[in-house]
Amino acid sequence: MSLDEIINFDKNYILPFYSRFNLGFYKGKGAYLYGYDGKKYLDLTSGIGVLSFGHSHPVIVKEIKKQASKLITTSNLFYSEERVNLAKKLISITFDGGVFxxxxxxxxxxxxxxxxxxxxxxxxxxKYKILSLTGSFHGRTLATVTATGQKKYQKNLEPLPEGFDYVEYNNVEDLESKADENVCAIFLEGIQGEGGIRPLSNEFISKVKELKKKYNFLIIFDEVQTGIGRTGKYFSYMHFDIEPDVVTLAKAIGGGLPVGATILKRKYINICEAGMHASTLGGNQLASAVALKVLDLLSENTLEHINKIGNLIIGELEDLKRKYHFIKEVRGKGLMIGIDFDRNVNVMDVIKKLMDKRILTLRAGENVLRLLPPFVITQREVDIFIKALNEVIK
Structure with a gap:
């Protein structure tokens, strides 16, 4: 089937919730994707932060084949060694608790x-009010899109569930004014991904901790995009002097398979009872076995490489910032990096021109070029990107 045929069938049979580029791929290997157009593309998106170890990583592919040939799922009515092993591993790198x-x-x-x-x-x-930050992103279900602090995602979905309020990003005074005894939780992202690669400030974190002591609410860290090594530590909350009560995960933990996890501190486990929540495929044997292999790949050496390459990219981008006045700021940690352009530069034009040079990047926030490269990226590939970006924006 040609790309034109695929596009026509897609438009005819797939609900139009996505705005796609006229591009598709049939194969991926490491940091590269191979298109129907016969071209090879350097992928700095990792499937929007999903394929952190690159495409078709041999360890992950081997585990998928091995587990799929043995047992894929049995539902949550029965016990599973794979599920237990994954939960134990997650607890070992976060805090004592339980996992959904x-x-x-x-x-x-x-x-x-x-x-x-x-x-x-x-x-x-x-006590049912939940706070989140402006610019945040927490999902597309009706409750999580309400928790998302961006009105564009809530358009025409009213009435939204009640009990949510929004604190201006990194605004300590606004946080203080919104927090009270009726707050049951606050959602935080160590670095806002969809919001434009914006890190939390230490001052804001300190105020959250202070208000938690005063009002007794849960601190929820959404690590869906920032977790599993993306920011140079296992989780973004580890960059701060804080330990959350709840951590949420997805994307990279599955190595390309759909996996989500909600980790809760042990002191709160007694509020969970059978029947209160469920997921038919959650923690299935295939997903759990593969996720465990992903965590096994995330070694201290891997984290060291993430920080080394991330610092290299940020350093090169800072050099470009000094050269071009329309680059306002370079932000990020590890391999989660954003280039904030002045309004007179259309970031989508930059993305499309990079695509013409066979490099895939992402948009975030209003006008930010977002980079979520796979952890297997090399200095040579960084050089290819920097050279192309310089040619595109000069």
């Missing part, structure tokens, strides 16, 4: 919202 498995970031955050409401009800019938 699902299939996506939205589902992981939906579970966190339910947990927060259940926690609030143990204290007061009125």
């Amino acid at each position: 498995f699902s299939n996506s970031g939205a589902e992981a955050n939906e579970a966190a919202i339910k947990i927060a409401r259940l926690f609030g009800k143990t204290i007061s019938e009125k």
Whole structure:
């Protein structure tokens, strides 16, 4: 089937919720994708942060084949060694607690919202308010899109679920004014991904901790995009002096398979009861076995490489910033990097011109070029990108 035929069938049979580039791929290997157009593309998107170890990583491919030939799923009515092993591993790199498995970031955050409401009800019938930040992104279900602090995603979906309020990003005074005894939880992202690669400030984190002591609410860290090594640590919250009560995960943990996880501190586990929440495919044997292999790949050496290459990219981009006045700021940690352009530069034009040079990048926020390269990226590939970007924007 030709690309034109695929596009025509897609437009005829797929609901038009996505705006796609006129491009498609039939194969991927490492940091590269191979298109129907016969061209090879350097992928700095990792499937929007999903394929952190690149396309068709041999360890992950081998595990998929091995587990699929043995057992794919049995539902959550029965026990599973693979599910238990994955939960134990996640607890070993976060904090003592328990895990709920699902299939996506939205589902992981939906579970966190339910947990927060259940926690609030143990204290007061009125303690159900959930805070999140402007510019945040937490999913597309009706509850998680309400938690998302961007009105463009909520358009025409009203009435939205009640009990959500938004704090201006990194604004300590606004946080103080919105927090009260009726707050059951606050959602945080160590670095806002869809919001434009914007990191939280230490001052804001300190105020969150102070207000938690005063009002007794859960701190939920959404690590869907930032987790599993993306920022140079296992999780973005580890860059701050804080330990969350809940951590939500998806994207990279599945190595390309749909996996979500919600990790809850042990002191709160007693609020969870059988039947309160569920996911048919959550924690299935195939997904759990593959996710465990992903975590095995995430070694200290890998984190060291992420930081080394990330610092290299940021350094090169800072050089370009000094050269071009229309680059306002370079932001990020590890291999989660954003280039904030002045309004007179259309970031989508930059993305399309890079695509013409066979390099795939992403947009974030209003006018930010977002880079989420796979962890297997090399200095040579960084050089290819920097050279192409310089040619595109000069």
